[in-house]
Amino acid sequence: MTAIQEHNLNPRDYVGLSFWLISIALAASCGFFTLERFNVDEKWKTTMTVSSLVTGIAASHYYYMRKIWVNEGKNPITYRYIDWFLTVPLQIIEFYLILSVANKVPQELFYKLLVASVLMILFGFLGETGVINRMLGFILGTIFWLYIIWELFYGEAAEIRNNTQDDSIKFAFDFLKWIVTVGWAIYPIGYLLNNYGMNLLYNIGDLINKILFCGVIWYAAKYKFKKTSLF
Numbered sequence: 001m002t003a004i005q006e007h008n009l010n011p012r013d014y015v016g017l018s019f020w021l022i023s024i025a026l027a028a029s030c031g032f033f034t035l036e037r038f039n040v041d042e043k044w045k046t047t048m049t050v051s052s053l054v055t056g057i058a059a060s061h062y063y064y065m066r067k068i069w070v071n072e073g074k075n076p077i078t079y080r081y082i083d084w085f086l087t088v089p090l091q092i093i094e095f096y097l098i099l100s101v102a103n104k105v106p107q108e109l110f111y112k113l114l115v116a117s118v119l120m121i122l123f124g125f126l127g128e129t130g131v132i133n134r135m136l137g138f139i140l141g142t143i144f145w146l147y148i149i150w151e152l153f154y155g156e157a158a159e160i161r162n163n164t165q166d167d168s169i170k171f172a173f174d175f176l177k178w179i180v181t182v183g184w185a186i187y188p189i190g191y192l193l194n195n196y197g198m199n200l201l202y203n204i205g206d207l208i209n210k211i212l213f214c215g216v217i218w219y220a221a222k223y224k225f226k227k228t229s230l231f
Helices: 014-039 042-072 077-100 107-128 134-153 156-163 167-191 195-222
Strands: none
Touching: 014 042, 014 195, 042 077, 042 195, 077 107, 077 156, 077 167, 077 195, 107 134, 107 156, 107 167, 134 156, 134 167, 156 167, 167 195
């Protein structure tokens, strides 16, 4: 197996630029969240640990994805979905962990969110790799994404959020559910584009939906709130 020849990054290759930018930003974020874990209340430490895992795993995958794109001009779809299979369920589990900071949360909620997030990514992967019809994969993945949104706005998770008295939990939960709703809408759009547009949108999506997502959790863990809701 021959080593991949290193190529200089073309300044007009905006996808390649985004790969480099985001890989470095994710690595820096991982270091920041790891250090900040020691500066938050004990009840938030697990959520901060998961934030470090999300950004650390993503940074390592972006290191390989940027090489494949810059050196070979190929869509690093396999690495992309390996990353998502690991990080997206962790992000969805963060909702369970956030609610658990001040409430006893049923384990069933944990499993519902976990299974829905895995199936959402699975059907997207099967569609993008041609194992099943591409549009079928898109539709099935979107159904599970919409289920997650429903759970966060109207389901058991929303009910537990409404019953908590901790304003920092309400802030984090409300902000993150809108990231999952609006920020994650980037991915279905990217799914329908060609490789260049797809990777550019996917990279922008990961920048928002991983770093900002984890940053909101850090902010909620670090500071006290007087407002009961962000929205």
